Amino acid sequence: MDAKERRTLIVKRIARDFTDGMLVNLGIGMPTQVANYLPEGVHVLLQSENGFIGLGPAPADPAEIDPDVVNAGGQPVSIVAGGCTFDSCTSFAIIRGGHVDATVLGTLEVDQEGNIANWMIPGKMLPGMGGAMDLLVGARKVYVATEHVTKDGAPKLLERCRLPLTAQGEVNVVVTDMGYFEITPDGFLMKEIVPGITVEEVQAATAGRLIIAPDLKEITA
Amino acid sequence: MSKATGLEHAMSLILDGMSIMVGGFMAAGTPETFMDALVEKGVRDLTIICNDGGLPDKGVGKLILRRQVKRLIASHVGLNPEVARQMNAGEMQVDLIPQGTLAERIRCGGAGLGGFLTPTGVGTVVQEGKQTITIDGRTYLLELPLKADVALLRAHRADTTGNLVYRRSTRNFNPPMAMAADLVIAQVNEIVEPGQIDPDLIHTPGVFVNYIVKA
Numbered sequence: 534m535d536a537k538e539r540r541t542l543i544v545k546r547i548a549r550d551f552t553d554g555m556l557v558n559l560g561i562g563m564p565t566q567v568a569n570y571l572p573e574g575v576h577v578l579l580q581s582e583n584g585f586i587g588l589g590p591a592p593a594d595p596a597e598i599d600p601d602v603v604n605a606g607g608q609p610v611s612i613v614a615g616g617c618t619f620d621s622c623t624s625f626a627i628i629r630g631g632h633v634d635a636t637v638l639g640t641l642e643v644d645q646e647g648n649i650a651n652w653m654i655p656g657k658m659l660p661g662m663g664g665a666m667d668l669l670v671g672a673r674k675v676y677v678a679t680e681h682v683t684k685d686g687a688p689k690l691l692e693r694c695r696l697p698l699t700a701q702g703e704v705n706v707v708v709t710d711m712g713y714f715e716i717t718p719d720g721f722l723m724k725e726i727v728p729g730i731t732v733e734e735v736q737a738a739t740a741g742r743l744i745i746a747p748d749l750k751e752i753t754a
Numbered sequence: 755m756s757k758a759t760g761l762e763h764a765m766s767l768i769l770d771g772m773s774i775m776v777g778g779f780m781a782a783g784t785p786e787t788f789m790d791a792l793v794e795k796g797v798r799d800l801t802i803i804c805n806d807g808g809l810p811d812k813g814v815g816k817l818i819l820r821r822q823v824k825r826l827i828a829s830h831v832g833l834n835p836e837v838a839r840q841m842n843a844g845e846m847q848v849d850l851i852p853q854g855t856l857a858e859r860i861r862c863g864g865a866g867l868g869g870f871l872t873p874t875g876v877g878t879v880v881q882e883g884k885q886t887i888t889i890d891g892r893t894y895l896l897e898l899p900l901k902a903d904v905a906l907l908r909a910h911r912a913d914t915t916g917n918l919v920y921r922r923s924t925r926n927f928n929p930p931m932a933m934a935a936d937l938v939i940a941q942v943n944e945i946v947e948p949g950q951i952d953p954d955l956i957h958t959p960g961v962f963v964n965y966i967v968k969a
Binding site for chain 1: 779780781782783805806809828829830831832833838841850852853854855856857858861872873874875876877878879880910920921922923924925926927928929930957
């Protein structure tokens with residue numbers, strides 16, 4: 534499996550956890566692709582924090598693009614049948630109030646206590662947190678979709694985040710191009726491993742405490 | 755009495771140094787005609803409260819580009835590199851606030867509330883300098899209301915009493931901002947007579963709105 538296939542496996546695997554009727558908020562980038570790999574017969578409603586439920590793809594015909602229908606990144610999208618629109622207060626009541634079943638976000642760092650840092654690099658990058666802090670605190674289940682190491686090969690799964698946190702202890706599951714990990718009181722519990730990767734390789738690429746599930750399985754798409 | 759007025763009159767009410775809430779999310783739902791008019795008028799030293807920093811020359815980005823903003827209060831500025839440039843050069847103060855907290859602080863400002871308790875930001879830099887309160891074992895931050903001199907909104911349709919209806923994803927911050935400013939002016943696509951909008955379908959009651967401008 535090449536690097537691209539392993540990346541695709543991340544979003545395919547997360548999609549397999551979703552069940553019919555869930556309300557989900559997907560972050561920008563890799564998390565957005567989760568919607569493309571939902572299992573047969575599973576329909577989830579996507580929330581867009583700028584103010585609607587029922588996020589759908591951009592119209593194929595550019596003439597049908599409605600400038601009043603954009604996602605949280607300002608890109609043209611559609612609202613599916615049964616969708617509804619609301620203001621930002623209602624949108625974040627939905628998010629903070631525990632009405633979003635799951636969210637999927639990318640990250641810079643995540644640690645063994647479920648802390649996450651994905652909104653700023655001091656002196657380098659300060660885009661603002663947008664809705665990420667609210668989503669992490671409010672979503673019933675938080676998935677992190679990320680490559681296991683940085684471009685320079687440094688671990689992203691840490692004992693303790695070094696960058697400023699986006700939220701404290703809110704992450705439930707981390708899925709990387711090496712495996713599927715649950716955050717437990719004892720550390721990162723690896724429940725599934727990507728085919729072709731060894732446990733030793735995962736251990737070497739992980740800075741936080743890693744526990745291997747006794748019934749470790751291979752990830753299947 | 756009709757609340758419809760002309761662009762020139764509406765913009766004559768905006769003065770140097772004012773705090774202004776501007777509706778919209780990445781410029782969707784931002785009154786662009788008002789932004790253009792304020793650029794032309796050249797008002798300065800503004801405090802802008804908006805979800806984001808707009809785009810380089812769209813939404814509130816138009817005012818930022820021309821250095822008319824001394825302070826920006828927003829949740830996200832990543833799509834407008836000019837914000838980071840002015841912030842790093844010390845030319846503009848930028849306060850970053852979690853999006854849900856920003857929306858609720860504005861709602862509190864308009865709803866007569868002294869603040870609210872949110873779990874968002876606990877254990878992060880957002881917590882710095884804030885009072886924490888524990889309820890049923892969970893820690894919350896006390897967040898305070900936010901108000902402004904003016905709110906500039908964008909709606910789809912209004913009647914002459916100022917009742918507003920928004921379209922699709924353009925509603926976003928417009929309704930809470932309508933409640934939280936001393937002077938509220940909405941740019942609308944269409945103005946109809948009272949009774950032509952079903953009262954059950956009105957998003958912002960006209961009582962919050964001072965003027966509407968068709969543009």
